[in-house]
């Protein structure tokens with residue numbers, strides 16, 4: 272079926288369309304109603320149906336593909352590679368589930384998981400799903416305070432952690448952070464289940480509270496834990512947003528809608544049939560990791576490669592070597608990660624046999640043209656930009672090569688996915704914008720299956736944060752977008768990332784894109800700073816590619832000239848700083864508001880999700896020193 276017909280049907284006849292898609296998964300009891308949208312902005316999909324994510328991801332494949340690899344967990348940090356078949360996965364997950372049951376975890380209980388990208392993180396998630404518990408994976412790089420905040424919000428009955436992670440050859444102990452978080456948290460759970468990788472040999476042990484997983488694994492090996500069937504709309508997990516714009520929100524996901532959305536996406540978007548392989552370079556702690564390191568590929572009967580390590584470690588060929596070794600058909604990553612590779616030699620892209628690889632999907636931030644060109648030319652593969660949010664749980668805008676590949680337009684994530692009716696509207700009047708005009712990207716309710724159902728225990732915040740921006744009840748993405756004559760969407764940045772120069776609204780992304788066209792520039796962030804005369808003016812922060820030996824002052828001048836050349840004198844940067852690193856969230860997104868606050872001496876807000884506090888410190892010095 273062609274995209275236009277299929278998409279049209281998904282929004283015009285949602286009940287008929289989604290009833291068909293629901294057949295992609297196993298229902299213990301079939302849904303009585305496909306959609307209940309009587310209480311907007313809330314909606315319920317597949318009402319009355321009972322199912323289970325773990326059953327769909329694991330048990331359902333035991334007959335057809337027991338000996339196929341389900342998970343390949345590769346760590347270039349520890350040098351460990353674990354190849355796990357569906358049969359082995361089933362055994363591990365049951366063992367883990369029996370452990371959870373022994374520790375008193377049951378239906379509706381929350382379990383916080385604080386782990387690196389190791390196989391046990393996947394076992395733990397699936398085991399929670401099996402017994403009907405609600406997991407909340409906290410990215411294993413967050414500091415104790417971040418963890419404590421999430422513990423207090425989720426009020427877990429159990430915390431599962433690893434002894435340590437590794438990054439760039441360095442062991443990063445997790446357990447001391449857990450101990451500190453539990454001292455700070457008001458809602459500390461009675462037990463901590465520790466998966467020891469043997470990385471932290473002098474880990475402190477809290478008798479009575481801490482439980483060693485290896486001991487319980489040996490005890491429960493071979494256990495059989497029956498699946499707990501959940502009503503489609505019961506919560507499956509909580510996941511906090513990246514906190515780029517403020518206090519992270521506890522996104523709550525359902526069971527049935529999520530499973531169906533992922534099943535659809537595996538074939539229609541990611542073009543993966545059962546038995547095929549995906550390498551998703553995300554971390555299980557992010558939305559992409561939940562959906563495409565764990566649940567999506569497994570529900571789809573695929574092989575998922577889980578990777579612990581840097582894109583460049585031990586060398587910049589690691590992704591491509593893995594693609595070759597496991598015959599990956601689809602690679603899923605982010606522009607940030609690709610820009611790390613782009614600092615290295617492009618010949619790495621041609622070193623391995625990538626004949627099985629068909630698609631490279633990138634999500635998470637704007638895909639700038641130079642990065643797109645570099646990757647497309649270097650690999651010869653089709654690079655597909657896709658747009659989504661933690662809230663949506665799966666892509667909202669993307670081309671769908673598994674269905675009907677429309678021509679790629681660089682810089683555009685393409686068209687709405689099934690069930691998403693999207694508009695670009697005026698932020699003031701709420702009127703729909705004409706093609707070529709910039710506005711706010713919104714989704715008309717009901718949100719499709721897969722998207723959040725609410726914010727954990729805060730229906731009011733859900734209503735206010737997402738649906739409280741316009742007279743009409745519309746989900747605001749809080750991103751700027753424009754649609755062209757052919758209906759392709761382009762994302763222009765976040766609604767709070769706008770620079771108002773003498774009444775003209777400049778997107779930070781527009782300025783960044785023009786700076787990025789200079790060959791010497793690796794990464795760039797642009798923010799608006801207060802100017803007495805013009806209201807606001809752009810300030811540019813950039814890093815240079817490795818091996819660039821030009822005088823930073825010359826490059827800074829070239830950047831200024833380039834912006835003026837491409838966007839006009841109005842966009843002329845007030846200052847350009849060439850720095851060593853840009854401030855980013857742990858998920859790799861530019862934290863522009865921190866730069867803006869530094870420049871203006873204002874309150875930067877919540878900086879707890881900042882990846883490397885040193886980057887800001889260095890920039891603070893650079894600013895004090897002058898451009």
Ligand code: ATP
Pocket residue numbers: 512513514515516517518519520633634635636637638656657658659660661662684748749750762764765858860
């Ligand atoms: P918070 O909501 O807590 O401020 P966040 O929005 O950074 O954090 P995520 O849900 O991880 O948390 O990120 C979603 C955002 O990432 C989108 O709203 C958008 O701004 C950006 N984004 C994702 N994919 C793309 C893409 N393909 N092109 C442009 N921007 C994208």
Ligand code: MG
Pocket residue numbers: 512516660
């Ligand atoms: Mg967001």
